[in-house]
Amino acid sequence: MKTSRITQNKMTKILRVGPLSSSDRRLPSKAINFIEGARAVTQDELHANNITHYRVTRFYRKQIINSGYYDQLKFIVEPSYKEFESDGNLDTSGEHDNTVVPGFQHKYAQTGLLLATDRCASYCRYCFRKRIVGKDSDEIAADLGKIGRYIRNHPEMTNVLVSGGDPFVLSTRRLHEILDHLLPIPNLNSIRFGTKAFAYAPKRFEDPTLMTLFKRIQDAGKAALIVTHFDHIGEISIDAERNISSLRARGVQFFNQSVLLAKVNDDPEILAMTFAKCHQMGVRPYYLFQARPVKGASHFQVPLRRGLEIARGTNQLLSGIQKTFKYIMSHYTGKIEILDLGTDGRVYMRYHQNRAQESVGKIFSRPYLEGACWLDDLPEE
Template structure:
């Protein structure tokens, strides 16, 4: 389904990193949760020919900094919110369904390094069991298919998953979280896909693709063409990006990315604060700088383009990062929380220089 190039990035015990080659053992890689290099030929050519290689290489090429990046493998409490194998129910209205542990390419900043590229037991083994749980929870109005990337699965496999979800009357929408539109847009040329989306529509539900463009250099001509085609078939599009050091920590780049998304009919949705993931925390940008960047983005966009929220997907919930004020406090509010009464509540913590995460800020 996807074309993959591995140009001798791992030969025996010699692995090529951005900073140069290094002799490593498989045990070292596993101990530091470092995934092997894996990228589609399309994406490799896109970033090489598009003029942004010096930034976009960090998304897919290994760095020796991965050995030195501390953190957690489950920063958002996914284990604690798993209700049946493969299904998370953290927020009342949303079910998050892990359908695969594979991706077309491996993002170096991935917050699911514990799963991706491995034979994970966290992937849903029984969609009938998943549907039974959802059926007993009428407050759940939407399901997000994630993983891994659901579009590495065949359309036939996706249809089998939908066989269990579409009969559930209280589901209003089916979302697909994917970076395939950046990594391998030809996946969406599959002649069987229009019928899949038509099934969703005919069941009275909305089909939503949540793309993952972190940088304008990832939005290829092929991706734009497929997005326009699918929108004409009634598919809605949202985009989420991650704020990444050395990649897109620049208001000019992110404003251009969000403006391009808006132009092609993809609504900028979340700009995620990088998570303190083991092997990937070197991508984090300090909160002070993140707020400067988001202000700079908003200064460059028209009113109708300002649809993104600057979000920290924390263990306690999705936190919108609002401001660092003259009183030296970071102001935030819960965009989502397991406790409904906390949603929308503004709170603050004393700012600490170089803080990148809520846990870096003292209470009080």
């Protein structure tokens, strides 16, 4: 059954066609505007290369044009020829293997991941869930009762992350339906929402009914958290700052995650400004993710040597209380903190999270190969 969404014309302007049907893929080629210029492509080509269709909100387009950083931020939402040349796969973190109920993953003992929707307000070109987003996916949570029973039967699980897609493209009524199944579970002590809507459509959070949603979580004795997704200071609008402030005043906790992206934010000064601004707003910088080797998006990856230089340079520009982010690789085996490239030519890493509890916190290393961007690019010995 399809889940309800905010009326799209209130929130987004669809600048290209939506998900492909089998009949769509038989249509003749048409000219599509890429960053590098117009190019005639067939729907079959788009499908074969897993090219996500172009969708961007009017708000975000105006924001990035006026930010002074358009030449960097355009790569987040505007398609590029490089998407046809980027090798990789569509499930870099083993999400299929960790799905225990359709639409619900349990990879790490304490945390459950609920995929609430396959849509976003705008489509990020580097998305690691390209296999789902913008499509009519069967990986989205449908049987909330079954998910609730699974969580109850796993008392080690203390928190659930509601993600997608972006949960805030759903109606507030649908979000309440999700809470109906989560809030009565005694072993859960927090509910998180992962969203980029504060960048793409911050006025969504001016909906007064959302205040009731977060209050309901708190009244159930659980923490309400939002993980924002600001990759660049140019994405942080006055509207986003105002609405974050309003929700923080009502007890909602905020964290931010960013992805290290070639040509977008691979600059210590940009990241330091972004994280300092988040800290000023009361949004704790949480993760700086190494971009994943996703088919159609691996051109966003930065080599690990350069990534470590950027992470170190960013920390050097931040005050002590602002140094709260971890440089993370979300790998099939777990969340890996990338620590350093030693004088011995080895990359040192630590498991921040792992399916096996005994591996959490374990430090390990591998020989570095120049140009390597991912753990699998490094020889085991």
